[in-house]
Amino acid sequence: MKKKISLRSIAEELNLSKTTVSWILSGQGLSKGFNIDTIKRVNDYASAVNYRPNQLARSLSLGKSHSIGLIVPYISDTFYAQMIEYIEQEISKKNYFLTICCSQGNAKKELELIHVLHSKQVDGIIIAPTDSSGAVVSTLESFDLPFVLIDRFFKERKTNYVVLNNQLAATKLVNQLVANHASKIALVVSDTYLTAIRDRMEGYTSGLKQAGLPVEEKLVISVNRATYREEMPAQLATFLQQQPDVDAILFATHYLAFAAIKYFIQEKIPYTSNYQLACFHQTEALDVLAPGMLVAQMPLENMCTEAVHILMDAITNETAEGKQVVFEPTILSL
């Protein structure tokens, strides 16, 4: 009843050789000059029994799997969830498949994932690296497997990457805050080991300098990504008590902004009037929670399609040069 249907079984059924069937089903029937009847016979039979080649065998034979690996730190972070969706849409247009992995912000797990993806013979990898040592890049290079970094990268290394100009974005945000008459701007960050975050910090600093404002360590709140939900209220409370004249707050990420606003609401602090707020990456929740907030918007969809294109290029065209794309941020007011 449920007999496996394979190239061989088709060939036997039709009294042809595997080769013939293979050629025809891969569309090379005409160019190889097969008998039109044979072609039709094979095609008809194949679609009648709904034949699909075993992709494992096919990939093994061809040496390419038509699948690409994607590694992100967290899947359920809306930012990465959107990223995944955009990438999967772009990639599926090219009939590629995505094997999605989640490093959970753990550099060791991430490295292991790279090894596994490699052993699964993915044709390429897109990764938003959690690792900050560069081990990820070295490993990937040693595999000589095409890859592109997205959202996070290593400045010194001439790999493929697609990122946001985080420094400029932060500076622009500060500029705008200052233009709106902010005079004491706090910064809330997490994961300070990430280049992306460091850049935002630097952008903040240079924004302050441009405005002639003092750069003070005590204006920076640093929390742990792993525990920010719990930490945020206490940290914010003591901070705002110690710095009562802060009139603007810049959040390095959307989830930090969200957590802070949650705290403000719980404490009934009129945050929209007390502070000028600014953050990175627009989300639906912030849209409604923080009207007037300044947002450095990244062109995520463009970044994703660009990343896919670069990867595809590197896959097809072995000798493709490392390509670095830096997107400029758009500043918008919610």
Added chain:
Amino acid sequence: MKKKISLRSIAEELNLSKTTVSWILSGQGLSKGFNIDTIKRVNDYASAVNYRPNQLARSLSLGKSHSIGLIVPYISDTFYAQMIEYIEQEISKKNYFLTICCSQGNAKKELELIHVLHSKQVDGIIIAPTDSSGAVVSTLESFDLPFVLIDRFFKERKTNYVVLNNQLAATKLVNQLVANHASKIALVVSDTYLTAIRDRMEGYTSGLKQAGLPVEEKLVISVNRATYREEMPAQLATFLQQQPDVDAILFATHYLAFAAIKYFIQEKIPYTSNYQLACFHQTEALDVLAPGMLVAQMPLENMCTEAVHILMDAITNETAEGKQVVFEPTILSL
């Protein structure tokens, strides 16, 4: 320099046969009674060159890929994003891998995805089906590939599934609203072709009946999932104008609730005092936006681990019976 390292290359290097190396590396060295030195030699060499077997070849040979397919309608919906993360966590514990696909709410694409996953030789599939015809199930059964439905299912068919008791949940919500003195309860739904939504509608109806309240068609607002963001404001506006004495609103999904609240805020409608609100599935945004809202919480993490267990069972134990798990909702007040 970058010579491919394979079983064969190791064997040649060590002057052993592929077989020997294979046995040893798969951990059967001792039980097969290999020379302890040989074992050590092989293991040491393999880890020195960081050997990883080609999983494609391995899978082809073994007839199982150690990967399972996951199909969800949308990846960036927080609900499914969380689902994916939970499933990926559970599955990675068992050293399985996830191939995630996104049907985009398109039944045709979904069916195609099933075919592709099958041809990729996944060992099993977890799916939150978009299809309502049952074609998905029939196809899956014809492949005789283990699968489990999650979140959405087909009542009549005795497949594996893990779902929420949606009807009961809706009834409980209505009960609670009534207990809080609601007397005219509106219902907002989308995707009414889905069993899950239908069940929620029925639960709503029976809740009303239990309370002796009239069941009126005009109290039901139905929008399109594809366009709800645009539709919601207008629909809600005319509805509330026509039904000014509505004192409670039940949303069939978290995103509908969110969209409505967004509208309320924009229009400066004091929704928390004007209406009693209720919806399905807790989200971070609703937590802060709608204090006091009633939520039917699904034990998503449990559902996911359960789904994985059932699937694993079906994979290992060919003859496993269809297993149906219905989780009871918890009603909580934000």
Added chain:
DNA sequence: CTGAAAGCGCTAACAG
């Protein structure tokens, strides 16, 4: 204790 050889399902030179 170790190796030869067949096979997983498909592709693609090379013959004829």
Added chain:
DNA sequence: CTGTTAGCGCTTTCAG
């Protein structure tokens, strides 16, 4: 126009 054959990299039976 069609078939033979080797091979992708690994597992596993069977023989020695």
